[in-house]
Amino acid sequence: MKISNQKLYEKVADVIILDIREKRLTTGDRLPSIKALSESFGVGQATIREALNALRAMGYVDIKHGQGTFITNQESTQFNLEAINGDVQDVRNLLEVRNIVEVGVARLAAKNRTDEDLQEIESALNDMKLAIDKRNLGEASDLKFHLAIADASKNDMLKQLLLNVSDIMQHTMKETRRIYLYTQSKSIEKLYHEHIDIFEAIRSKDSELAQEKMIFHLKEVEQVVLNNIKTT
Incomplete structure (x- = not known):
């Protein structure tokens, strides 16, 4: 999927969130590398980093340096x-x-x-x-x-x-x-x-x-x- 609107990182994050909500991505899944995501979305690696940082702030992913980016347990990150x-x-x-x-x-x-x-x-x-x-x-x-x-x-x-x-x-x-x-x-x-x-x-x-x-x-x-x- 190619992304071409403003605030690209938000659009990337939205796609990943949709995948999580529709269970295409589940707890513990490891996301592709930044380079692979960059190629998949057709955006720069800096945009992917922004998207992943936003997803981390929202509680959707856990970024483990040297290991990768993993989907978190959504039940533990609900706004309760x-x-x-x-x-x-x-x-x-x-x-x-x-x-x-x-x-x-x-x-x-x-x-x-x-x-x-x-x-x-x-x-x-x-x-x-x-x-x-x-x-x-x-x-x-x-x-x-x-x-x-x-x-x-x-x-x-x-x-x-x-x-x-x-x-x-x-x-x-x-x-x-x-x-x-x-x-x-x-x-x-x-x-x-x-x-x-x-x-x-x-x-x-x-x-x-x-x-x-x-x-x-x-x-x-x-x-x-x-x-x-x-x-x-």
Whole structure:
């Protein structure tokens, strides 16, 4: 099959995902070499590498250096946020906590932030961009970003509230980013730009805008997460 549209790596990844869903590829199967896939799809080897990295980020394949690329167990990579604490309500509760706390945190950060705070927030953004470039999910830098904003709020109690739920926050951030990659209706890049918008509002000391951008971001996250919770 020849591929000739834009974002070639996504098209390649889509074909492989379809093969997995239709059981032409199953758990443990080894994919052909990058060179062989390149010839099969009629694209460059760099495109194949991008596609495989995207598939790895989505949980479809495991890349073992020196051995090859293998199809993973799909039952273990389904987006089941219930596994976080065994209860979907825990996820809903967390999203409510984030909406209540982080909107206020963003407003205060815009009011109270220092230049040093901006450097920390921007550092998290840079880490996030690096993760995108490497086709990693970047949930650690996502958490770092939100905690840096909490620091900038200069309210220790609010920061402590976020720290108390930071572990489960990072889990949901990871799953959210997997979902973004999996559905391809939203992209990690879009998520990144939502964070940039929050940062710019804080940098400009616009409390209302910072609050507005955080509300928008968290509503987007909530919609993606709750729409993709696996119910059994």
